[in-house]
Amino acid sequence: xxxxxxxxxxxxxxxxxxxxxxxxxxxxxxxxxYNVFGFETKAVSFAxxxxxxxxxxAKQKYTAFIMxxxxxHRYYTKDLNRLTGLVSYNYSTQxxxxxxxxxxxxxxxxxxxxxxxxxxxxxxDLNKFTVTDxxxxxxxLKKHLQEVPAEELERSLFNNSYLTLGAIAxxxxxxxxxxxxxxxxAYLEHGDHIVEPTDKxxxxxxxxxxxxxxxxxxxxxxxxxxxxxxxxxxKVVVLTTPLSLEHLNLIRHNPKIAAQFEKYKMTLVEIFxxxxxFQHDGIAPYSTLEYFRxxxxxxxxxxxxxLEDIFGTAGPKxxxxxxx
Amino acid sequence: MLFNSYTFxxxxxPVALIGYFTLNHFNKITLGKWxxxxxxxxxxxxxxxxxxxxxxxxLTVNYFIGHYLHMGIRKxxxxxxxxxxxxxxxxxxxKYSGLVGLAQFALPLGLSFYTLQQVGFLIDSYEGLAEEKSxxxxxxxxxxxPQLISGPIVHYQHLMPQILKNDNKHFRVDQFSxxxxxFSIGLVKKVLISEAFSSWAKPGFDEAMTLDLLAAWxxxxxxxxxxxxxxxxxxxxxxxxxxxxxxxLQQNFNSPFRSKSVxxxxxxxxxxxxxxxxxxxxxxxxxxxxxxxxxxxxIATFIAMFIAGVWHGAGWTxxxxxxxxxxxxxxxxxxxxxxxxxxxxVSWLLTFNFVNVTFVIFRAKDMSDAIKVLRGMIxxxxxxxxxxxxxxxxxxxDYGFEVGSYLYPNDYLMIAxxxxxxxxxxxxxxxxxxxxxxxxxxxxxxxxxxxxxLCIFGMxxxxxxxxxxx
Numbered sequence: 001x002x003x004x005x006x007x008x009x010x011x012x013x014x015x016x017x018x019x020x021x022x023x024x025x026x027x028x029x030x031x032x033x034y035n036v037f038g039f040e041t042k043a044v045s046f047a048x049x050x051x052x053x054x055x056x057x058a059k060q061k062y063t064a065f066i067m068x069x070x071x072x073h074r075y076y077t078k079d080l081n082r083l084t085g086l087v088s089y090n091y092s093t094q095x096x097x098x099x100x101x102x103x104x105x106x107x108x109x110x111x112x113x114x115x116x117x118x119x120x121x122x123x124x125d126l127n128k129f130t131v132t133d134x135x136x137x138x139x140x141l142k143k144h145l146q147e148v149p150a151e152e153l154e155r156s157l158f159n160n161s162y163l164t165l166g167a168i169a170x171x172x173x174x175x176x177x178x179x180x181x182x183x184x185x186a187y188l189e190h191g192d193h194i195v196e197p198t199d200k201x202x203x204x205x206x207x208x209x210x211x212x213x214x215x216x217x218x219x220x221x222x223x224x225x226x227x228x229x230x231x232x233x234x235k236v237v238v239l240t241t242p243l244s245l246e247h248l249n250l251i252r253h254n255p256k257i258a259a260q261f262e263k264y265k266m267t268l269v270e271i272f273x274x275x276x277x278f279q280h281d282g283i284a285p286y287s288t289l290e291y292f293r294x295x296x297x298x299x300x301x302x303x304x305x306x307l308e309d310i311f312g313t314a315g316p317k318x319x320x321x322x323x324x
Numbered sequence: 325m326l327f328n329s330y331t332f333x334x335x336x337x338p339v340a341l342i343g344y345f346t347l348n349h350f351n352k353i354t355l356g357k358w359x360x361x362x363x364x365x366x367x368x369x370x371x372x373x374x375x376x377x378x379x380x381x382x383l384t385v386n387y388f389i390g391h392y393l394h395m396g397i398r399k400x401x402x403x404x405x406x407x408x409x410x411x412x413x414x415x416x417x418x419k420y421s422g423l424v425g426l427a428q429f430a431l432p433l434g435l436s437f438y439t440l441q442q443v444g445f446l447i448d449s450y451e452g453l454a455e456e457k458s459x460x461x462x463x464x465x466x467x468x469x470p471q472l473i474s475g476p477i478v479h480y481q482h483l484m485p486q487i488l489k490n491d492n493k494h495f496r497v498d499q500f501s502x503x504x505x506x507f508s509i510g511l512v513k514k515v516l517i518s519e520a521f522s523s524w525a526k527p528g529f530d531e532a533m534t535l536d537l538l539a540a541w542x543x544x545x546x547x548x549x550x551x552x553x554x555x556x557x558x559x560x561x562x563x564x565x566x567x568x569x570x571x572x573l574q575q576n577f578n579s580p581f582r583s584k585s586v587x588x589x590x591x592x593x594x595x596x597x598x599x600x601x602x603x604x605x606x607x608x609x610x611x612x613x614x615x616x617x618x619x620x621x622x623i624a625t626f627i628a629m630f631i632a633g634v635w636h637g638a639g640w641t642x643x644x645x646x647x648x649x650x651x652x653x654x655x656x657x658x659x660x661x662x663x664x665x666x667x668x669x670v671s672w673l674l675t676f677n678f679v680n681v682t683f684v685i686f687r688a689k690d691m692s693d694a695i696k697v698l699r700g701m702i703x704x705x706x707x708x709x710x711x712x713x714x715x716x717x718x719x720x721x722d723y724g725f726e727v728g729s730y731l732y733p734n735d736y737l738m739i740a741x742x743x744x745x746x747x748x749x750x751x752x753x754x755x756x757x758x759x760x761x762x763x764x765x766x767x768x769x770x771x772x773x774x775x776x777x778l779c780i781f782g783m784x785x786x787x788x789x790x791x792x793x794x
Contacts, residue, residue, distance in 0.1 A: 019781065
């Protein structure tokens with residue numbers, strides 16, 4: 001019996017050390033900057049760690065930043081550079097919320113003096129029932145969210161992004177890709193995103209909207225963000241990220257959610273003065289696989305059209321500018 | 325505090341165990357009990373200290389009622405009835421006040437469980453089956469942290485003799501080993517299996533507006549398995565912890581999805597609740613009937629099951645859940661009486677699907693939510709076939725089926741888990757069998773250690789146990 005307990009404790013200890021050691025050595029999210037095995041790429045799922053480090057250590061003096069959720073991954077920085085004459089970085093991350101945007105803004109101003117910040121908003125971003133992504137709390141961005149006391153941001157001793165099943169899977173993925181596959185650079189230089197192969201059908205996301213309420217805390221974060229930018233003479237351009245027509249219909253199917261949908265846009269107009277709206281029926285001709293990866297993620301093609309609408313000289317074709 | 329949290333596993337549990345056995349070792353038996361009771365109260369109030377006063381009031385009042393029931397007072401029956409009104413009143417106030425237009429208060433953690441346990445104690449005391457003179461012993465009985473929040477619902481006569489037994493007052497390596505083994509099984513069920521099913525069930529219930537046939541089945545089966553692995557995982561952890569304190573708690577699950585009738589299902593699912601209902605609700609109802617015959621027994625069965633459903637909460641979904649199970653039990657008994665039988669596999673299929681459908685109602689926020697999933701399950705909201713290879717399923721379009729996206733790696737994992745679970749339902753040994761056949765070996769210890777470590781990595785996304793809500 002004693003042997004059983006001893007074997008349990010020892011095996012647990014060594015297996016834990018081996019797994020955690022492997023994760024640290026692979027460092028899949030570039031948390032510590034280790035690369036023991038000299039891997040060409042880190043096939044990560046989460047952008048926050050990587051992009052934070054890229055912004056922190058970049059040699060370029062970026063003058064424009066793109067923020068948003070995964071739906072903003074496909075704005076090419078070269079397109080924004082071409083259209084604005086600025087040097088841009090795409091700071092968008094999966095499941096971003098205004099907590100990310102304010103923290104990113106503060107982080108950016110510690111290093112750069114940007115002339116432009118573009119934020120691509122999703123409907124869920126302002127929803128009180130959309131919780132802050134766990135990965136935000138385990139990323140260095142959290143230290144820039146001064147509104148929340150440090151102890152509330154702290155997770156338990158072991159709760160960091162490397163003590164997860166996801167970290168094990170990602171580490172194995174990194175090893176697999178580097179040893180047997182083709183290096184897949186998820187995030188390229190300047191925060192750009194790789195071009196992924198598309199599905200053969202436009203999949204309507206099963207994500208519905210059962211509960212929605214605009215979060216007053218997030219409104220305050222955005223007001224602060226605007227204030228910081230105004231004080232530094234930085235222009236803020238905000239837009240609603242394109243949604244396919246079928247997804248728009250899904251939102252408008254429920255009258256309560258539809259009312260919140262309008263309120264969310266008006267709230268953004270109220271805070272930022274103007275809003276480029278891409279979430280309207282005018283998206284109908286673009287609701288195909290030529291322009292969308294799925295119903296909520298525009299592909300590179302549509303993302304480029306969005307940038308041209310806002311910053312180009314030909315005038316908008318899809319977007320509608322709503323002013324206060 | 326959650327069993328599947330770092331704080332519990334690495335801080336609370338070692339401190340509770342070391343303190344308890346050290347005090348007992350130095351023959352400070354009463355202090356040891358106080359330690360256990362205080363540790364349990366800390367465990368309970370870690371979540372929210374607001375729940376503690378009600379718990380202490382309930383514990384104290386029930387102790388004194390139980391105590392006086394044994395002192396041979398004249399108005400014993402009145403006191404007993406007062407005790408029942410007190411307990412059921414608290415339960416109803418917190419669970420059903422919203423129904424009668426009063427403010428709906430948040431349900432204090434574990435209220436349903438510790439109230440049932442104390443109601444059982446009062447009934448046993450009234451009937452002379454249990455007696456407790458010591459307040460601290462009673463406090464340990466009610467607050468013993470492994471079973472405090474979600475059961476198993478234990479009887480005084482089952483728990484206390486074990487705690488009071490001299491042999492059990494000292495740390496026992498054999499019991500600790502079994503406890504570690506069973507606790508690890510529960511941890512795997514909760515952290516690795518239930519959480520995976522939860523991620524597939526939740527979008528279907530809480531986010532989707534409509535569900536096609538496959539999505540609806542994926543949603544309902546995922547919830548059925550989530551609930552089972554969540555609750556039985558919790559029970560295994562509780563039983564494992566009990567062993568560590570040299571207490572054998574009652575089993576709550578005995579492969580319920582192997583059942584071939586709803587009657588059998590309720591002897592295998594949430595067994596301690598079934599026993600409670602049978603002993604303290606069904607039997608008194610039958611006794612109160614003017615005549616004990618089949619018809620009256622069936623009425624009592626239906627009422628008891630209906631109460632069990634409503635015990636979960638005030639919503640219509642629980643009313644329908646209880647009523648459906650009550651009806652199914654009656655139908656089962658009728659068929660049994662008439663000696664009608666389906667072939668084994670048909671009985672299993674019918675029972676499993678009945679349980680699966682009723683769990684949809686149990687999980688849904690309201691009846692319209694349940695209808696959404698049930699409609700999908702019979703294909704009323706379309707059939708979308710995933711692409712396995714376009715050529716192989718493309719022809720289905722001609723028959724009115726939609727062809728959706730490819731299967732993603734996560735979908736393959738889900739299919740693999742469904743297959744594994746269905747296999748394990750029929751073939752694998754359950755926790756009761758594994759516990760009975762436990763033979764410590766280095767190989768088994770290493771396997772448990774590896775599983776435990778994986779769970780440690782899976783505990784970053786801590787979610788509550790489903791039965792914490794009841």
